[in-house]
Amino acid sequence: MAYQSNASEDVAVDVLIVGAGPAGYMAAVTLARYGVDFRLIDQRSERIQTGHAGGIQPRTLEVLQTLDLQHTLDCNGNRVCEASFWAPNPSGHLGRTHVGPEVVHATPYPWILAVPQSETEKALDHDLNARGHFVDRPTQLLHFDYTEDPQYPVHAFVKNNFSHVTSVYRCKYLVGSDGAGSITRRILGIQADSSSQDDVWVVADMQFETDFPDIRRRCVIRSRHGAIMMIPNFGGGNRIYSQLSPKEVADLGGMEESQSTKPGNRPMMSEWKDTAMLDILQTRFKDVLKPYIGSVKKLHWISQYRIKQRVIEEFYDRARVFVVGDACHTHSPKAAQGLNISMMDAYNLTWKMALVLQGKMRPEILETYNRERKQIAQELIDFDLKFSHLFAKKEFLDNNLEFHDVYEKSHGFTTGVGLHYQENTLIDYAVDVQINTGSLEPLTTGKRLHTVMITRHIDGTGVDLLDEMPSNGRFHLIIFAGNALGQDRLGPCVEYLNSAASVLTRYSSGYSKEWDFENIRSSSPKNKGRIVDLFLIHTDNYYDFDLTKLPPPFPDWKYRVYADKQGKEHEDHGVDLNVGAMTLLRPDGYISLITGLDGGPLITKFMDRSMIVEEAVC
DSSP, rough: OOOOOSSSOEEEEEEEEESHHHHHHHHHHHHHHHHHOOEEEEESSOOOSSSSSEEEEEHHHHHHHHHHHHHHHHHHSSSEEEEEEEEOOSSEEEEEEEEEESSSSSOSOOEEEOOOOHHHHHHHHHHHTTTTOOOOOTEEEEEEEOOSHHHHHEEEEEEETTTTTTEEEEEEEEOOOOOOTOOOHHHOOOEEEOOSEEEEEHHHHHEEEEETTTSEEEEEEEEETTTEEEEEEEGGGGEEEEEOOHHHHHTTSSSSSHTTTTTTTTOOOOOOOOHHHHHHHHHHHHHHHHHHHHEEEEEEEEEEEEEEEEEEEBBSSSSSEEOOOGGGOOOTTTTTOOOHHHHHHHHHHHHHHHHHHTTOOGGGGHHHHHHHHHHHHHHHHHHHHHHHHHHHHHHGGHHHHHHHHHHTTTTTHHSSTTTTOOOOOTOOOOOOOOTTTSSSSOTTTTSBBOOOOOETTTOEEEEEHHHHHHHSSSSEEEEETTTTEEEOOHHHHHHHHOOOOOOOOHHHOOOOSSSOOOBBBBOOOOGOOOOOOEEEEEESOGGGGGOOOEEEEEEEGGGGGGTTTTTTHHHHTTBBBBTTTEEEEESSSBBBEEEOTHHHHEEEEETTTTTTOOOOOO
């Protein structure tokens, strides 16, 4: 079909983002911070107001903190700190089979934050507005083509559903964050690898009257009457999930039960009445909780989801069009992963895209988005298939140990803090310095850096490294110096940092020689132009050292010198105080490289694989 523009003025942007859900908003708020010209469009006339995703995992909270948005959401959510499992005991009576912390890995946010997706999108939207950006609504993507336009090769045809005007958005890259029914994906013709038949879930936000003791914990309750999961919401309510049986699907307007289980058939649901779904959920709730009593006091929202575990073949077209979030992968809602994985897709992509657009990074590096995030999506589907099978099938009622084992082993994945990217151009598994792998959170290439609690040398302020490391698109060179200052062992490191080969200057231009103060709430134009910044963390008594007399370049980085007073952070990260280590951290917080204090040349060699070298201009 040929598309024509009837708009008086078309649009030219670096990046067009299609779809203002969690992934699209994350792409927008990060690109805004990176200084990239973009437009965000959405076919809905307004943001969602109720329901949808309801749980933010610890790793996502860590990222939101670097965007200075975590506190806003924390004020409107409920911290879910413990989880419990219930199932019939040998005598057939419902009993608790497990209770414990929701999060067992080290993180400053050891909880799931139960907060409506509407609040998450609201916070992201307000952040965009404060930076002068607004969502184009109600605007939908019709089609896009590659053209011979040398500056903006992708031309997208976009229709405003109020004015019915079709415009051409000329862009360098297009990001499809337009959900499970993605028009971007369909235009690309990318196929999906489906791993299961459709599952149908009913999900609701409601308030209960019950004597069930774990109503304020996240609960998974399995019985011969079915299974439910409950998550305590802000304000005393709960979100409840339950998978529907083929008969219930048929009763709600789907195909006959006998047909719904035949290979190749797919339940085709008509519009389901909320009252019918509520009746099923009330009955399930009462039956599963017996001998405890329970009834619905107030219903806030109810919906159904038809879910197929699916990962698409490629997350981009090997050129300039990318898909993120539900457009790439879909799965059941019970693991509280959809919003989190989707937002982290965008967070992984945009810093790479920004550096490419700035002419600092080679375009082929964008392929690592496809490789890294498809790996995570496949791991999610594998977990979801197994967990769903154990969650919903009654024949597994007597196998609680297996159910708990799957849950325990998945902690690092579901919370996000244990994700481990495979080796690629941006991650080097070779480590030439000894790291104690038995420590709390040992430095590991391909994993995120666990937060570091340290004392700022210049003023004695205790800080969390997350607060000192805003999401601004920079790499971070972190020196765990141990006691090297007092023992005068920083010579090779200092020599490297002051050389022409130093990554502090090799890829940067237009910056001030002296680093100005910066954290998640403030930035300085003096720092603009830097691609790599510096952190020095030592274990010596900081009162014994005058910052101005430290070897260069550290006096120019006076706000980035810190004391690890008791050496605990070195110990927790597996670094020997008498040896030290340097680590290169990517803009998204994942460790690219680990080397010794004399390993500077290795860092340059590593970064030269992906970065474009230019003469620094100070």
